[in-house]
Amino acid sequence: MIEVRDLHMHFGGFRAVDGASLTIREGSITGLIGPNGAGKTSLFNCIAGVLTPTSGHVLFGGEDITGLKPHELFHKGILRTFQIAHEFSTMTVRENLMMVPANQTGETLWNAWFKRKTIAAEEAALRQKADEVLEFLTISHIADEKAGNISGGQKKLLELGRTMMVDAKIVFLDEVGAGVNRTLLYTIADAIKRLNVERGYTFCMIEHDMEFIKMLCDPVIVMAEGKVMATGSAEGIMQNEQVIEAYLGTGIKNKEATEGLTKDAIPAPAKKTAKKKPPPKSRR
Ligand SMILES: Nc1ncnc2c1ncn2[C@@H]1O[C@H](COP(=O)(O)OP(=O)(O)OP(=O)(O)O)[C@@H](O)[C@H]1O
Ligand SMILES: [Mg+2]
Numbered sequence: 001m002i003e004v005r006d007l008h009m010h011f012g013g014f015r016a017v018d019g020a021s022l023t024i025r026e027g028s029i030t031g032l033i034g035p036n037g038a039g040k041t042s043l044f045n046c047i048a049g050v051l052t053p054t055s056g057h058v059l060f061g062g063e064d065i066t067g068l069k070p071h072e073l074f075h076k077g078i079l080r081t082f083q084i085a086h087e088f089s090t091m092t093v094r095e096n097l098m099m100v101p102a103n104q105t106g107e108t109l110w111n112a113w114f115k116r117k118t119i120a121a122e123e124a125a126l127r128q129k130a131d132e133v134l135e136f137l138t139i140s141h142i143a144d145e146k147a148g149n150i151s152g153g154q155k156k157l158l159e160l161g162r163t164m165m166v167d168a169k170i171v172f173l174d175e176v177g178a179g180v181n182r183t184l185l186y187t188i189a190d191a192i193k194r195l196n197v198e199r200g201y202t203f204c205m206i207e208h209d210m211e212f213i214k215m216l217c218d219p220v221i222v223m224a225e226g227k228v229m230a231t232g233s234a235e236g237i238m239q240n241e242q243v244i245e246a247y248l249g250t251g252i253k254n255k256e257a258t259e260g261l262t263k264d265a266i267p268a269p270a271k272k273t274a275k276k277k278p279p280p281k282s283r284r
Helices: 040-047 070-076 093-098 109-114 116-136 152-164 182-199 210-216 234-239 241-248 255-262 272-276
Strands: 002-011 014-024 029-033 055-060 078-080 170-174 202-206 220-224 227-232
Touching: 002 040, 014 040, 029 040, 029 182, 029 210, 040 055, 040 078, 040 170, 040 202, 070 078, 093 116, 093 152, 116 152, 152 170, 152 182, 182 202, 182 210, 202 210, 210 234, 220 234, 220 241, 227 234, 227 241, 234 241
Parallel strands: 014 227, 029 202, 029 220, 078 170, 170 202
Antiparallel strands: 002 014, 002 055, 220 227
């Protein structure tokens, strides 16, 4: 469904994405993992039209979509959520959802005066759709809350809900599970699975939580230093020596490192600059 060919995103002399190539199969929930600063969000931003790549191509069903703007991609059914949730904080949760669909009649002064009935009917339909989405996500009880007052996890669900207000084909999720409590994480995971199975959504999701990845993703793509370094099943990836090295800066012989991985957690380096540091001596 998506093919990324030799993509580069350079910021000045810095190569955030440095020749990444990957494919996302239609109907899959593809995971994208990698240490902090690996270039995952930059890659998403290039695919989703937020950034224009320095070079390389993005294809959608064989069509070259490189450099198209987010609204153009939106109309093709390519949507993304943000690492930091983007809600309209003074509007209610329901109103936030009702903001999403494009091509509403009510936007010009002319329509506001002369097509009141059409507008009222559209608004009623939108409201119903928003309520269905809230029910699907099991958050109907917060429909009338101001979006600024809901929890971080509920904001993530709202982000997911926005993608359901239109007929998305592929949704890019940037750390939708980050900072979310366990119960809400399962609700999010369940919603993603159901959208995938029942509505045919394809997903590509950036995530650091390996348990979450294992629950949902096949395949998993690993990025490090702007490149794709491995692709495979979650289990396979977690046994991959190169992958462990990229995360921990140590070899697989390091007992502590491999034990850490079997506990479902690939620890992300604490600092953005970690990838440039030599491996800590204490781990050897
Ligand atoms: N607009 C920008 N200008 C300059 N450098 C940038 C810009 N955006 C990202 N970078 C740098 O590019 C590198 C990759 O960043 P990116 O956000 O894509 O990483 P990431 O894999 O999403 O990391 P994380 O897991 O921490 O979210 C980082 O070193 C970052 O500081
Ligand atoms: Mg990121």
